[in-house]
Amino acid sequence: MSSKLRVLCFSTSLDGYGAGPSQSLENPLGLRGHELFTWFMGTRTWKQMQGQPGGETGIDDDISAKGFENIGAWILGRNMFGPVRGPWPDESWKGWWGEEPPYHTPVFVLTHHPRPPLRMKGGTEFHFVTDGIHSALKQATAAAGGKDIRIGGGAATIRQYLKAGLIDDLHLAISPVLLGSGEHLLHGIDTHALGYHCEKHVGSSKAVAHVFLRKQS
Secondary structure (H helix, E strand, C coil): CCCCEEEEEEEECCCCEEECCCCCCCCCCCCCHHHHHHHHHCEHHHHHHCCCCCCECCHHHHHHHHCCCCEEEEEEEHHHHCCCCCCCCCCCCCCCCCCCCCCCCEEEEECCCCCCCEECHHHCEEEEECCCHHHHHHHHHHHHCCCEEEEEECHHHHHHHHHCCCCCEEEEEECCCCCCCCEECCCCCCCCCCCEEEEEEEECCCCCEEEEEEECC
């Protein structure tokens, strides 16, 4: 079975934003961006990622946990790795997550500025790809060993792969939040013309709508 390129558990606002404006060290998801993930942060899956006990079970947790199954590699935009812009001033910044990131696989970070691979605890190794989305996908596919590749974001990275028609599955968690500005996910992209359709949608007790899109073969 060949690898699929997937977007899973990606939260958007009701007005279509995948992140708020003005991303910074203090606001990794932009201003008010954390509000998009209220549904996720109480789940057992989230708690386990933080090394904490407990957490809620149910629909949201089941969907969150499935988002990590059969994933052999990740692709991230540079903003998802950190707030540093331009050439790397040094190699001190190693991501938002501390010494043991939650990926536990090879991760391919899109950037315009080269940097040596970065091996972290728990099996995560960041590779910095400077020659575009197709190269990152090719490298991630080789590293995944037949498992799927998950795009972790951000919105701009997902948009690039969507426009290229390369994403097989797209799961959006639509939160009951109006951001008003930030990074819009689907603006100007004709997903219908690209062959995507809504395969199913699931509601939850957290008032989030899980929408699953799939590209027709």
